[in-house]
Amino acid sequence: MISQTESFIEKELTITKYVEGTLLLPNKNDHNSLAIIIGGSGPTDRNGNQNFLKNNSLKKLAEALSSKGIASFRYDKRVVKQIKLGIIDENILFDDFVEDAISTITYFRNKNIFKKIYVIGHSQGSLVGMIAAKNRANGFISLAGAGESIDNVIIEQINKTAPQFNGDTKRILQAIKKGKKVKDYPPALKSVFREDIQEFMKNWMSYEPTKIIKELEIPILIINGDKDLQTTVSEAIKLKEARPNSQIAIIKNMNHVLVPITGNDLDNSKSYNELNRKISEELIENIVKFINTN
Incomplete structure (x- = not known):
């Protein structure tokens, strides 16, 4: 399907049986640069949304880049399509997300339409994109990406929100890392450690972002908001x-879904499910400058 607005041409593309997404081509585009946008954790669609969290963060990012003359492709995580079809692959691994990102970069490389391809990975997508970009992309942008492996991130989060489970968390993660199935976890931690996602977790925690980013021999921009x-x-x-x-930009007042927050944490949390908020202009300025100068 193809549609057109005053700013861009929008095309629906199928890359593989797992990857379906939206290509935005600015009307005044010389096809110099393409930004491939990779979403974060959970069943995140091409627009940055989940079932009960609608904020259009990635759609806003793509459209903002189009207004600056930069083409973009954003896609649904493979689990989104599975949910729609009612056929969930319980054996899905983190590596599958990496495979989808590699397939996407390779697809556009083979088309030879764009002179340069940049990968923008948001949240979990930062690690996915970091791995996939090696020897394939012309530049990489980490957007709200973790600097530590996921097990250390989980330990830190539990320590902040439910410190009484610190011991259990470390014990469970160590066991999963060794390939053991863990059944004796606190009910309060079920969403994190339920048995059907432990193999996925093991695979995910095997990657350390700081080690991977050292191996990237391309320009890198690291972005985070101070209200994330x-x-x-x-x-x-x-x-x-x-x-x-690498380059780094800390965006004042920007939160995890890429919008400015001037209120408290409640206002911040509410923005995850608000479509009317505008994306950070400073964020777009930093990304556009990086792509245009690299």
Whole structure:
């Protein structure tokens, strides 16, 4: 399906049987650069939404880039299609998300339409994109990406929100890392450690972002908002320290869904399910500058 607005041409594309997404081509585009946008954790669709969280963060990002003359492709995570079809693959791994990202980059490389391809990975998508971009992309942008492996991120989050489960969390993660199935976890931690996602978790925690970013021999931009409730600025700094010649931008008042927040944490949380908020202009300025100069 193809549609057109004053700013861009919109095309629905199927890359593989797992990857379906939207290509935005600015009307005044010389096809120099394409930004491939990779979403975060959970059943996140191409627009950055989940079932009960509608904010259009990634759609807003793509459209904002189009207004600056940069083409983009964003896609549904494979689990989104599975949910729609009612056929969930319980054996899905983190590596499957990496495979989808690699397939997407390769697809556009083979088409030879764009002179340069940049990967923008948001949240979990930062690690996915970081791995996929190696030897394939011309530049990489980490957007609210973790600087530590997921097991350390979980330990830190539990320590902040439910410190009484610190011991259990460390014990369970160690067991999963060794390939053991864990059945004796506190009911309060079921959403994190239920048995059907433990293999996925093991696969995910095998990757350390700081080690991977060191191996990227392409320009890198690390972005985080100082109002991000999920990925703190310290995570961005860890990535920067691992790759000193990368660029870093800490966006004042920007939160995890890429919008400015001037209120409290409640206002911040509410924005995850508000469609009317505008994306951070400073974020777009930083991304556009990076792509246009690299």
